[in-house]
Structure formats: C-alpha cells, structure tokens
Amino acid sequence: MNEYLRRGNSQPGWLFPFVVLAVLILSALPLARLAVTGVAALMRGGAYTLITDPSLWQSTWYTLETAVIGTVISLVIGCLFAFLLGLTDLPGKGALSFLFVLPMMIPPQVTALAWVQMSGPSSPLLKALHIAPPLGSPQPLYSVGGIALLYGVQHAPLVYLALRAGLMALPRDGVEAARLSGAGGWRVFRDITLPLSLPGIMEGAAIAFVSSIGNFGIPAILGIPASIFTLSTLIFTKFSAFGPRTFGDVAVLSSIIAIISILGLAVQNRALRGRDYRLIGLSGATAAFVLGRWRLVVLPLLWGLIFIMLVAPFLALVAGALVPAYGVPLSLKTASLHAFDEILFHQSVTRVAFANSLFLASATAFGLLALTVLAAYMLTKRKDLASRVVAGLIEIPYSLPGIIIAVCFILVFAAPLPLINVTLYGTIWIILLAYFSAYFSVSLKPVMSAFLQFDPALEEAARLSGAGFFRRLIDIIVPLIAPAAGASVILVFLIACNELTVSALLWSAGTQTLGVVIYNLDDGGSADLASAMSVLVVAMVVVLMLLLELIAHRLPKGVVPWRS
Template identity: 45%
Template sequence: MTLAALVVFAGVLMLAPMALLLQTGLMADGVPTLDPIRNALDSRSVTRALWNSLESAAISAVLSLIVGVGVALLVGLTTLRGKAVFTFLVLIPMMVPPHVTAIAWTQALGPSSPLLGALGLAPPPGTPHPLYGKEGVIALLAVQHMPLVFLVVLAALRTLPREMAEAARVAGAGPIRLLGRVILPLLAPSLLAAYALAFVSALGNFGIPALLGIPGRYTTLPVLIWQRLSSFGPTMLADVAVLSALMALIAIVVIAVQMMLSARSRSALIGPPQPPLHLELGRLRWLAEAGMVLLVAVTLALPMASLFGTALVITYGLPLTFETMTLANFEQVLLRQSVTLRAFANSTIAAGLAALVLAGLATILARLSAVSHNARRRVGIGLTALAEITYAIPSIVISIAFILTFLKPLPILDVSLYNTLWIIVLAYLCAFFAVALKPVSAACLQLDPALDEAARVSGANWGLRMRRVYLPLVAPATASGAILVFLTAYNEVTVSALLWSTGTETIGTVIYNYENGGYTTLAAAMAGVTVLATVCLMVLLDLFGRRLPPGVVPWRL
C-alpha cells in the first residue's frame, strides 16, 4: 500500500507533468519529433539565449568549483580555527534568494550605492553599472552556487577513509603531493557531481539573469521563457513548452554525462569512514584565515551592508547619512503593505507543508530502496532516480509543466488548482523531493541490516519495525532534509514566478515585483527582512542543534 502510494505520487506530480511538457514541446501532428526544437533554434533570440545559458552556467560552475573545493579542503582537512563559524557564514548566500543577491550586489557597486556614496567611493552618475551584462551574471551565479559545491565536497571528505592519506604521509608526501595524488583522485566523483549540480542550478536560475541580464541585454533561456509567457500570444504555451523541453533535455544530458564519468572515475575504498585529517597549516594558518575572512566579507558583508543601506535611505540614490536615514521603508512593507505579510504567510505555509510531506515520503522511499526484496528495491531505486532527474531539471521548466497539467480543472473533482497556493505547494513537492531524500538515503545505507532482521525474527511486522527501529535511527537525517527543503522553498522565486496570482504571492515574487516596478527601497527593505528572518531561523536551528543528534542541522560540523 505504501509503495503504491509513492508510485501514484511520482506518477501524478513528476511523470505526468513532465510527460505532458515533452508531449507539447516534442510532438507534431501526434508524432514525436525534434522539429519543434529545430524550428525554435532557427530564431536568433533562442540561439542567443541558449548560448548565454550554457556559457554562464559552464563558466560560473567552474568558478564555484574552484572556490568551493578550496574552502571545503580548508574546513575539512586543516587546522583552520573557527570552522563552525566560517561554515555557517559561507552557507548564508545559498539560503538568500538569488534575486535578493542580485539586488544587494546591484546596490553595492552602482553609482547610486548608499554605502559607496557615504564613503565617497561611488562611481560618477551615469556610469554604466559594472554588473549589468555577462560578467555580472556569471560572477553572481558563481557566488550563489559556491556553497552547493562546498557542501558536496565537505560531505565527501567526511566519508573518506584516512588509511591511504596516512600511508602517503608516512612515505614522505607533503600536503601538495598528498592533495594531488591521493585526496583529489578519490574525490573525483564528488567533484563531477558538484560541478553538475552547480551547472544545472545556474542553468535554471531566473532571479540573477533577470535583474542583471535584462538591463545588460544578456538574455538566458529562463528569462526568455518568462518573457514569452508574459506575451500572452496565441502560440504562447506551445512556444514556452518547446523552450522548456529544450532546457529539460540539456539538464538530463548533463546529469547522464556526469553519472557516466563518475562511474568511470570511482575508486573502490576499503574500510569504514574515519575522522578526517587535520593537516597543520603552520605559519600559513593566518593567511588561510585571512582569506576566509575576505571571502565572507566580499560574498556576504559587502552586499548585505549595501542592501540595508538602500533600505534605510529616503530615496534610492542618496548617500546614507543621519539626515537621509529612515525606517519608513521597513514600516511600509511590514505594517502598511498587506501583500508583504500575506507573502510571508504564503511562503511559510507552502514551504512548511512541502518540508513535512517530503520528509515523510523521503523516509519511506529511502527505506524501500534499501530493502532486500528485489521488486520493491527496483521500484525504490527507480523513484529515487526520477527524483534526482526532476531536481536537475530547471525549476522554471517544472513551473511550465505544472501550468500545462493543472491549467484545466481536475477531472471528476472539477476543482481548479491553477491560481491557488496549492499548485505552488505541489510544484515544491516535485522540485525539492531530492533535497529531502539525499540525507535520508545516505543515513539509511549506513544502517546494519542485522537490526531489521533481528526485529523481524522477533515477530515485528513492517510497520512496527519502521516505528521502533528504522525511524529513530534516521530521524536526524529526516530532520536535516526537512530543514533544507524549508529553507530552499521559503526563499525561492523561480518556481513561484510563473505560478503566483493575486492572493498567492510568495516572498520571492513580492521582492522581484517591487524591484521590477522601480520601488527599489521597498524591495531592499523586504529583502532585508527576508535575510534577517532566514539568518534568525538558521541561528535558532544551530542553537537547538547543539542538543540534537549529529546530522540534524546540515551545517553543523
């Protein structure tokens, strides 16, 4: 019964929308064909947007990989001081919505920057903004997705046995040789996975290319899809379905290539995971710590200071002084604008429901994928692969698929989900299932099968074994997955950008609409409140995490 429910869930919320999307985008006269994509590529705007998407995703993913791996190696393998603090601060940009990141950096470096104006360093009025265009989009995509690479590589470092590294050190290998000959080759599959994750995340990013690319005439596919969907032409849905199918195919190809290369580069390891190495930095420790402080200052402190500086001035463009400082913008968004409070409520409800439902489904699916029963295990592995593929597909593509699926009222029930908060919740369930599943699957694979066998021999049925044996052991991982889903969904804009309507606004859509409508100070105030709420939530979770089992709070070492 449980397995059937999971299959129905995957069929209704994953397979059916994506199948309908591919059918709409890859069918001509009822026959599967690539002609719609070929015809779309004849358009100069589509080919330019496709190239811009691939270029920005590929280059930004390389930059994210370089910085993320370096930070992960410092935190995971060396005697760097303040690791927990640095880990917390490095992950904050990942929890900040991409469009908030774009707004913060736009206000940090532009001629109207209140912070630079207060310091007398603002560029002259009329100077082109340095972030508008290709370079700005690539740079901020790298900043946004570097923490993803950091998390993947840091998790891989924690699972590596240290016998080979110890043997190399005994044989006289220095840190550089140890890194190049032992550690990095063992990390090769994780490095490929981290790059693929950063690539597909950048490929589907909407907020940064929309706010920085449109003014600089650097249009990517997600932005082009949003523009086509806003045109309301007679062939609008068909056009965006073709572009969305193109993005879905690119993401699937990238993941398939990554899995193939990872399989070829995987090394068989002997022995269980052990505590990681602690390489002495010696006199270089102060330099490494200074580098980490500089990284946090550049990626977090500077844009956030500028964001709050903009939120505190009377009018955008004025320098931040005692005469121009005001709390009116915060008062406006928190007390006078009903849409902002409604957006916070909608985001909390949608993200909370998605986190709770996905935590339960992920726990059950991870269990089914690890059982010895061949049929159940094959179905579980298949559903896990489907969740991974769905996560790799850009979120804006999922939004289009849900529009196509739920545009009409549901059959039999005759209830319409379109233009309601429920369609956003369902889209979250599809888009973020893999986020909840990853930590639970990893924890489930580490369980000794003898525990389940002993309970079975004692006469415990499947439900009793789940409640008394399995759930207590994987509860920390389940909570970790739920926390990641909530934080990801709470601040997202790409999924809800195409699904929201009046009354179902989310935090991300309200901030974007403020900025797009020219209300820069209100957008900054709303973004500032969002950042504060996110950081406060992370701090509370970190404090509670000290009393909880290891693994519940994802960023705690």
C-alpha cells in the first residue's frame, strides 16, 4: 500500500485526528471559552450588576415576546403553504415553493429595510401610489409587533421545510383506507394527516423560535430606533460601549440566549415525549387532496401572500433606491440611478464590502468543501461513539445564534496567539474562522447525503488495486459526489455572502461585509444607498438560487431545500 491504512478500513490513519482537530478549533474550544468566561464573571461577582440591571430583563422580555409571536406567525404561514403545496393538486407548486423559500435566503436586515420602505408615511412606493399615511404618522414596524411580524415572514419557510419533509413520509395507504371507509377530505386531514404531522410542526416551531432568538438584523433595523432592545442587540450595544466588564457581561448575555434556545428545543422534545409517530406503509406525495372549486380561493390566497411577503417589499426597495432621498415619492422626474452608480463606482466602502463578502463567502464555501469531504468520508466509514460526538460538535454552532459564535471567537482570539504572538482580532481572518464554524454543518449535509448514496465497491476495488487515498479521492470519490459538492458550495456561498449576525461584532475598518455596510448605511441616514445595495444583494441571491435549480435534477434528494 502507498500509505498507512486503518486495519479493515479504507481511511488513512491521519484522517480521524485531522477532523477532530478541526472540530476542536472550530467548535469545542470557542464554546468552552465562552462557558469559562461566563462562569468566571459569575464567580467574581461582576455579573451581579448586569443581572440586577432592569434593561437586561426588559431585553429578555422583548426577546421572548417577539420570538413567541413571530413563531406563531411562522407556524400559521408555513403550515398553510406546507399543507397546500404538499398535499393538494394545486398547479404551479414548483414556482410557489421557490418563491416562498426565497425570503429565508435574503438577509434579515434587507428584509427589514424593504418592509420599512414599503410602509409608513415616508414610503416612496406608497407616496407614488398616493396611499401613504399622513406625514407625522408613526412607522408601524418600529415596534414589538413589527419585529415579530418580520420574524414570522423570515422564518415561515423554515416551518414549511420542516413540515413538508414530514408530509412526504405520510403513509398514503392509511389515507386511502380512510377514504375507502367513507371519510371525507376534512375528516381524513383532521384525524390522520394532522396528528401525524405534529413532529414536523413542532420541529418547525422550534427552529423558528431559536432563529428568532438569535436574529440580529431585524431588531437592529426596527428595534434600536424605537429603543426596543433584544438580547442580540443588547450585546451589540455592549460592544459599542466597550469597557473593562464587557467580555464578562457579553459572555453572560450569550449564555442567556443559549439557555433560552436550549429551553425552546427542550419544550419541543417534551411535547413529543411519550408519542409514537413511527410510520408503516407506502409513503409519498400521492396522498393528495383534490381541491376542486376551492382552487379559485386557495390559489389567489397563496399568490397574494407571496406578493405581500416578497414582491411588494422588493418593489419598495427598488423604489427606495431610485429616489434621491427617503420620503421622496417615486416619479419619472425623481427616478434616478444615482444610488446604484454611487454604490458601484464611487463609494470605496461598498467596493471593499463587496470584495470582502465575495472573498469570505468563496473561501468559506471552498475551504469548507475540502474539509467536509474529508469529514463526510470519515463519518460514513466510522459508526462508533467518537464519530457521533464529532458529528454533534459540528452541528452545535449552526444551531446557536450567530451572535454567540461571534462572541466565542472574540473570547478565543482577542489576545495574541501563543508562541507566534499574532492577533487575529480585528482582521478578516477571524471572520473567516467564525464562518467556518457557523456553516460547517450547512456544507456537510449535502456531501453526507451523497456519501450515503455512494456505492463503496468502486473505491474498494481501487484500494485493493493499490490506489492511495488521495488518488481514490480525486479519481473516484470527487467525480461521483460533484453535484452535491456544487450544491454545498452554492448554499454556503449564498448564506455567507449576505451574513450580518456574525460579522456585526467582528468587523473593523477595512473588513466590512455587505451585511454590515447595509446596516451602517441605513443607520447613517443613507436609505437610498442602503436600498440600492440591498437590491443588488437580492438579485445575487436569486441568481444563485436559480443556479441550484438548474442542477437540482443531478443532486441527491433533499439537497435543494425548496424541491420535493
């Protein structure tokens, strides 16, 4: 053999230690550092002032209130789309699913900015249509209800995807038996479909709740102007007013967010405890309900919701980018491409942001791909406890709010690295490492799906013929998993390029990302420039999603989230 192989296994001896080391650096060490800092702050008594501060408990209340209301809104909208697109004979399901998932891919600060441009007395679009509220009227979105509403819009696709996965596994023979027994459509849905869908509904609710708890872009745009602080924006303001107790305070606040998120997941598990949802029988989407004349009501309803959630906010964003200043009505006289020209050719900070985001997204997507191919290979070959622990550590950072990941990496890399005396804090490299940690799981899932469908006979034959690990990797494994690898790259690039929550705490002069610049432009009063940059970001998201759509037929099932 050309290399040392584990006995009875095709893995090289260095592979497992290499993956473990990467997971320790990207996951275990940052999380352990956060825990140690939080405990140290509590033991020193420095956290007492923070815990007794009324603003902390007010922020905690706002965090819970907006997350709970937002989760309810997400459930209503997400379940409606999942049941109607998953179980009925509606036409145009593919287009509806694609468009419904799109808001999930759009950065939350862009969503918030678009809705602000769409509502209120200064909306350029409403003024152009002569339906804007009178001047002096309050902006309705600068409120707890406004934050919760946009949480619902942003996270409804998460509920939809979680529930639809369960609906695809429903036993169609049970539904058909109920119909043959004379049960009507509504009776079948109430007594069979809905109870069996409960795990997917609960999973979607838990994901939406945790995502709302850690959301930064929406409460930053809508909450800070109204002095409504959630825990994530409170952490941001703590860092803005940096002091000797900042690290301890932020560690405690991050721990509170983590505890709330864990409790939300625990409630989900508690709700499903003692219930057996194992399904027996043929499954699939053929267990559909025929809507008949109800199509005339349901189809306009779904397209109307798509218009309200996606099309109208985007049109408002375009209108905001075409007018010279926020509040000016859009008309042929006021319309101008000045904001786009300024963003693309004259604003140095926006050019830097585009360069940084493209570099970070590309480096994260391709760097993680190389790492996840090795990790997926190892995880599919090993079935022991150690591999399950490694898989769990990979999943944890993605399940935590991005603001916690940023705090973890600040705590680890704020001081110079030992031995080499190099400081990563304040450089673009700390953002890259944080992205690696946050999106490791996103990159791994499509590749793991491909490896699970991979026939090991070809590789085993090559190994017995004397081919080394890297030769087998290049000649056999990579070509066979190439479609899933391409999907992994596009998904990670899509998410990382528009990220704000992680980089909001890690950026410094010269390392701004697109999400940071959009937030800073809006916060600085340049709504037209923020809108123009947001339009470009949305266009990029749509193009990348369409690329995924084009290669979807070559990908393992479930890799492209909006396709059945």
